[in-house]
Amino acid sequence: MKMTQLFFKTMRETPSDAEIISHQLMLRAGLIRKQAAGIYSFMPLGYRVLKKIEAIIREEMDAAGAQELIMPSLLPAESYRESGRWDAFGDEMFRLKDRNQRDFCLGPTHEEIFTETVRDYARSYRDLPLILYQIQTKYRDEIRPRFGVMRSREFVMKDAYSFDRDDDGLDVSYRAMDKAYRRIFDRLGLDYVVIDADTGTMGGSGSQEFTVKSEAGESEIVQCTECGYAASVEKAQCVAGAKAEAVDSMQPEYVATPNARTIAEVTAFLGCRDTDLAKTILYKADGKPVAAMVRGDREVNEAKLMSYLGCSSLEMADEESVTTITGAEVGFAGPVGLPVRIIADLEIEGSPRLIVGANRTGFHLKHVAPGRDFNAEYADIRIITGTDPCPRCGAALEFGRGIEAGHIFKLGTKYSESMGCIYLDETGTGHPMVMGCYGIGVNRTMAAIIEQHHDENGIIWPMSVAPYQAVIVPVNVLDEKQAEIADNIYSELQSRGVEVLLDDRNERAGVKFKDADLIGIPIRVNVGRKAAEGLVEFKLRHEDKARELPVDMAADVVLEAIKTART
Ligand SMILES: [Zn+2]
The missing domain is CATH 3.90.960.10 (YbaK/aminoacyl-tRNA synthetase-associated domain)
Structure with missing residues (x-):
C-alpha cells in the first residue's frame, strides 16, 4: 500500500480525554475513531490489527477442535426470559422493541442462544462432545465506558461454549481451551498470568482469568515470586499463620x-x-x-x-x-x-x-x-496484604495490576437444566449437557498489546499482529534515484508476500519516521542520500540503531527479519 493512498491520519498531540497509553496511542496513530462514548470505528490500520488478532484466535480455536459459527446480535427477549437473565442483566442490557412492540435486545453475551441452538440440533450422546464459537460484536450499556476500547459499550468478543456428557468430558474440553488460550496469548506477544478466579478453592480449576500484566489494568492481582501462583487480590487465599504457643492463663x-x-x-x-x-x-x-x-x-x-x-x-x-x-x-x-x-x-x-x-x-x-x-x-475472610505468604508455597507475593483479556469458566448444567438442553445416553435416558464457556475480548486484547508494546515514540507491534510488516521510506521523494530504489524494494517485497507500505508522501523525512514509529511498523527501510552509492538503512522498530545494507540485499534482510520474528 502506498501511503499517499492510505486512509489514515496521525496526531502529534495527546487527546485530553484519553487516560491510558493504549487509548492515547490508538487515537494518535489513527487506528480508531470515537463515534460516541464507548463506541469506536476501527480505521483501516486498526482494522488490520483487529483482523490479525481474530485470525490467530480462529486458528487456535479450530486447531482445538472448536467449530465457528455466527449468531445474530439482535435477539428476541424470549431466550433471556427462559434463563431468567432478561431481568438479571438490568440496565447493562441494551433493549429495544420492534414495530409490533415485541421486546428485543442487543446481545450482551450468548449462553442462552448457544444453549437453545444445541438443544435443537444435538439430541444424542453421539453428538457430543461439541465446542462451538463465534467472533462477534457484543453490546453492554456500561455505566462508565472508559479507557477507549478497553471498556466500551460495543466490542468484539470471541465466545465459545462446550457441551459434554459429564464432568470428565467438561474437564477435557476445558483443558483444550486452556491450552488454546495459552497459545493465543503467546502468539500475541503478551506477558500474562492465568489467575484462579474461584473463591475458596485452592488451585481451583472451575474458572480462570487470562490477565495481561499492566498498570493500566483494572484488576488487582497478586503473584508468587517462586511457584507461579497468581490470583486476584479479591480472591487470593490467605493462610492461617502460625498457631499460638503455650498461652498464659489470665482471665478476661x-x-x-x-x-x-x-x-x-x-x-x-x-x-x-x-x-x-x-x-x-x-x-x-x-x-x-x-x-x-x-x-x-x-x-x-x-x-x-x-x-x-x-x-x-x-x-x-x-x-x-x-x-x-x-x-x-x-x-x-x-x-x-x-x-x-x-x-x-x-x-x-x-x-x-x-x-x-x-x-x-x-x-x-x-x-x-x-x-x-x-x-x-x-x-478465610480477610483481604490479602503484602506481608502474607504465598498460600501454595509460602514464598513472598508481588502485587500488581492486570487487564482481564480472557476468561474460561465451567458452567456445569446451569443453562442446560433451566433451558432443557438434554441428550439421551446409550440406554435412552436423558441427561442435561455439561457446559463450559470461554471468552476473549478482542478489542481489549488489542489495547493490552499496546499497553505492553510501546515506547515514547509510539506503538511497537509484535510482528504477528502488525498492520503492515515493513515500511519503505524514500527520504526525499523528489530525488528520482531514491524514489526508484524505494519503489523497486517495495515491489519486490510485495511480490514476495510481504505486507509492506511505501511512504511516497512528499513530507519531511522526520515526519515520515515519526509516523512509522507512532503506527508501530516493525521494520523500516530508509532510502536516503547513500542510495546513489547502493546503500540503504535498515531499522527495527524495537531497536535503537539502524544499519546500512546494500540495496540488493534489502528485500532478503526484511524477509529474514519477518521469519525470525515469527518463531
Ligand atoms: Zn508460591
Whole structure:
C-alpha cells in the first residue's frame, strides 16, 4: 500500500480525554475513531490489527477442535426470559422493541442462544462432545465506558461454549481451551498470568482469568515470586499463620477505653500493637445479623465472607442494630457473649490472647482466648496484604495490576437444566449437557498489546499482529534515484508476500519516521542520500540503531527479519 493512498491520519498531540497509553496511542496513530462514548470505528490500520488478532484466535480455536459459527446480535427477549437473565442483566442490557412492540435486545453475551441452538440440533450422546464459537460484536450499556476500547459499550468478543456428557468430558474440553488460550496469548506477544478466579478453592480449576500484566489494568492481582501462583487480590487465599504457643492463663479483664473506638485509638490508648487486637464487625447477610472478626491490622474481605455465608446480599449493620445487638455504642462490639453467629478469620483461631470490644460502651476486654471465651466459625475472610505468604508455597507475593483479556469458566448444567438442553445416553435416558464457556475480548486484547508494546515514540507491534510488516521510506521523494530504489524494494517485497507500505508522501523525512514509529511498523527501510552509492538503512522498530545494507540485499534482510520474528 502506498501511503499517499492510505486512509489514515496521525496526531502529534495527546487527546485530553484519553487516560491510558493504549487509548492515547490508538487515537494518535489513527487506528480508531470515537463515534460516541464507548463506541469506536476501527480505521483501516486498526482494522488490520483487529483482523490479525481474530485470525490467530480462529486458528487456535479450530486447531482445538472448536467449530465457528455466527449468531445474530439482535435477539428476541424470549431466550433471556427462559434463563431468567432478561431481568438479571438490568440496565447493562441494551433493549429495544420492534414495530409490533415485541421486546428485543442487543446481545450482551450468548449462553442462552448457544444453549437453545444445541438443544435443537444435538439430541444424542453421539453428538457430543461439541465446542462451538463465534467472533462477534457484543453490546453492554456500561455505566462508565472508559479507557477507549478497553471498556466500551460495543466490542468484539470471541465466545465459545462446550457441551459434554459429564464432568470428565467438561474437564477435557476445558483443558483444550486452556491450552488454546495459552497459545493465543503467546502468539500475541503478551506477558500474562492465568489467575484462579474461584473463591475458596485452592488451585481451583472451575474458572480462570487470562490477565495481561499492566498498570493500566483494572484488576488487582497478586503473584508468587517462586511457584507461579497468581490470583486476584479479591480472591487470593490467605493462610492461617502460625498457631499460638503455650498461652498464659489470665482471665478476661475489662479495661476502660473511653472514647477509643477505632483500632488506632485503642492501640494508642492501651499502648499495644494492632496485631494484639481483633475487630468485630456486624453485618446483615440477607437481612440476618452476623459478626465478622479479623485481627486489628487486617480488613474483612466481603466477597470471601459472602461466599462463605452463601448469601446474596451483605451490608454493614446500621448503628441502631449494632446497639441493639451489642448493648453498646458503635466501636465496642466484641465476640464474648455476642448473641449472633460469628465468623472469625483463620488468624484469630491461632491468636493466643486478644483485646476485643467488651459490648459495653467505653470498655474493651483483654486476655480473651478464642475457643475458651467465645466460639466462632473459622474461615478465610480477610483481604490479602503484602506481608502474607504465598498460600501454595509460602514464598513472598508481588502485587500488581492486570487487564482481564480472557476468561474460561465451567458452567456445569446451569443453562442446560433451566433451558432443557438434554441428550439421551446409550440406554435412552436423558441427561442435561455439561457446559463450559470461554471468552476473549478482542478489542481489549488489542489495547493490552499496546499497553505492553510501546515506547515514547509510539506503538511497537509484535510482528504477528502488525498492520503492515515493513515500511519503505524514500527520504526525499523528489530525488528520482531514491524514489526508484524505494519503489523497486517495495515491489519486490510485495511480490514476495510481504505486507509492506511505501511512504511516497512528499513530507519531511522526520515526519515520515515519526509516523512509522507512532503506527508501530516493525521494520523500516530508509532510502536516503547513500542510495546513489547502493546503500540503504535498515531499522527495527524495537531497536535503537539502524544499519546500512546494500540495496540488493534489502528485500532478503526484511524477509529474514519477518521469519525470525515469527518463531
Ligand atoms: Zn508460591
